[in-house]
Amino acid sequence: MTKDSSNSSKNVDTKAWLPLIIGVSIGFGVLIGSHLRAPNPETNRLMVDKNATKFERLLNYVDKYYVDSVDINELTQEAIDHILKDLDPHTVYVPADEADIMSSRLDDGFEGVGIEFRVMEDTLKVLSVMPGGPSKKIGIRAGDKIITVNGDTIAGKHIDNSFIVKKLRGKKGTTVNIEVKRKKQDELLAFTITRDIVPTPSVEAHYMIDDVTGYIKISKFAVKTYDEFHNALLFLKSEGMENLVIDLRNNGGGFLGQAVKIVDDLLPKDDLIVYTEGKGNEFTEKEFSQRNPDFDGPIAVLVNERSASASEIVTGALQDHDRAVVIGRRTYGKGLVQRQLRLKDNSLLRLTISRYFTPSGRSIQKPYGEGISYGDDISNRYESGELFNKDSIKTDKMPQFKTDKNRIVYGGGGIIPDNFIPLDTTSMGIYYYTLEHTDILRDYAIEYANDHYIDLMENGLDHFIKSFEDEKNIINDLEKFAVMMGINKRKPNHNDVTININLKHRLKILIAQTIWGDKGYHKVANMRDPMVKEAQKVFDEGIAEDDTTSKVES
The missing domain is CATH 3.90.226.10 (2-enoyl-CoA Hydratase; Chain A, domain 1)
Structure with missing residues (x-):
């Protein structure tokens, strides 16, 4: 190998590694330069300032002189991730475009219209309406299909969740006009939603x-x-x-x-x-x-x-x-x-x-x-x-x-x-698994809630909990709905009685959630929850398991 070719090889190697080296340095400088210091001796503080200045200058050199185009933001993100990976698993960096969402997760609400939705086959379907939110107040229901937003037809077009969020979310006091298709209604229903704080209670x-x-x-x-x-x-x-x-x-x-x-x-x-x-x-x-x-x-x-x-x-x-x-x-x-x-x-x-x-x-x-x-x-x-x-x-x-x-x-x-x-390892069989994981159960629960909406709202959750047990044909209706949605009719199973009991209870939970939100979900689900039952047993008997009274060995 000649001297020139050797130098060329070294230059190529340097060129390949330089972005990562620089990126790590930049990332380190970004963190250090943010003045996130724990109390340290004066010598450490001086070292922080010295290194922050060094990396700031290095970043300027890369931006001004480096031979190839470099995405500084992407390189910095990779460098920061590289630095933090050697710390504990819960120290993380959140980019600016995700920071506000991350911060809002522990707020008591957000500004928007207050619906949970799913995009399926280029159609936006409302899965639930958040209690206390603006959509609930003006009569939007689970099961409604949103056809237009501010005059733009979205049904039948390729849309994703981020597109919908941008369309519907906005500052408190602003409005959004939508038209929805509701089951058993021939005409589209028009609504003007005034965005507001949507409560998200913990x-x-x-x-x-x-x-x-x-x-x-x-x-x-x-x-x-x-x-x-x-x-x-x-x-x-x-x-x-x-x-x-x-x-x-x-x-x-x-x-x-x-x-x-x-x-x-x-x-x-x-x-x-x-x-x-x-x-x-x-x-x-x-x-x-x-x-x-x-x-x-x-x-x-x-x-x-x-x-x-x-x-x-x-x-x-x-x-x-x-x-x-x-x-x-x-x-x-x-x-x-x-x-x-x-x-x-x-x-x-x-x-x-x-x-x-x-x-x-x-x-x-x-x-x-x-x-x-x-x-x-x-x-x-x-x-x-x-x-x-x-x-x-x-x-x-x-x-x-x-x-x-x-x-x-x-x-x-x-x-x-x-x-x-x-x-819980109770086996419900492949039929139940298919209905649950294709959202057929939830879709049927929404259909049921819409068909009985007025009755359910007038009589309340407690009445529903008691009266739902009298529903004799709901499993047959569910099976017909599933066939309509492309799921083959289930084959007979020796455990069908148990499966039907569990299916009916699951439907009861989902219907209660559709109408009454989290309160409905937990109140029905807890009726057969083994941990809740254990708590009641402990209260009744005044004891815990034997091993909780063990003494520490000396």
Whole structure:
């Protein structure tokens, strides 16, 4: 190889690697230059400033002199991802075009028209109308097909979700004109919707399960979750509540402060709720209950493998103080606290600033790092049998801690329930599976809700719950509807009686959800829910499973 060819090869190699090298440097500089510093010695601060200046200059050189065209934004995104991948799994960068949506997820509402929809065969179909939203107020119904928006025909055209969101969402007080096709109506129906704040409450349902047992479902910990919870608690107390079920299943967390306030309603004054440890004193603190509880009766907390973060703070505090019986399956295991930091271009950095610990000293965070498939943890639990059998949880290597009453609890990866309830593995057969996963069940529920809309609205949810059991032909009607929608008539099955019972219950849930939203969904679903049944059993018998009284070995 000649000297010239050698130099040429080196130039090609340099050219190939330079964008990545520069990108990592740029990304590092973007993060450093945003002044996101934990308290450090003066020498570290000087080093931060020095490196920020260096990378800013490097970025300018690349932009001005680099031989090829480079997409600086794309390169920066890749560089930032490359840097953050070596940190914990919950420190993430959110680009500017996604930041507002990410931030709004924990708001108590959004500006829009308030419908849930699906685009199917180039037709926009309303799946549900959000309670309290503008579409509900003017009479839009689930099942309506939106044909035109502001005079533009959208039916029969290739449309996607983002296109529809842009068409329908907008600032409060602005209007959008739509025409819809409704079943049994020959003409299109015209509506003018004035956009407004669409409430998205985090307490999805609260009601009395029986004469003495109240139920509160919390779906997330958002800006007003405590207010919603506290109001629900007071209402249920006025209804005669003596026992309380708090449902945190599938609750991925949210604001730490909201979780702390909820626990404060339930623990005696001066009990430790949670403590956090971060870098320096800024993010290291202890949270105690500030006053006597607003409810001091028995509590059951329902959790599963998707209950995380703030859900685990509530659950861990109540379990450590022996204030509640925890029912369900091992929680997710997220014991890291993030702070959301807005960067100059409106992008976000969700930066882990501390670890939290339950009152007994447990860290709930499950392992992460090199060689650990963090994102596959739940599927691994499924394959190992943990979701079906409590004995499959490997506690032998987990650190042990003591509750106030000296019971064993474990740290190092989620909260293990006191009373285990396995994942439902009831086989409904291929026919049910097909109807569920092609949305035929939901479509039929919408059809039924529209056909009986006036009667359902006039008589209310409780009447529907009782009267629906008298529906004798609903399974036959469902089968006819399925054939109409292209699903072959099902073959006889030895388990048809059980399948039909379960099918009817599922339809009942979906119809209630279509008309009454989340409240209808939970009120009907909980009638046959094994975790809810276990909670009622615990309240009735006053006991938990035997292993919750085990003593920590000395």
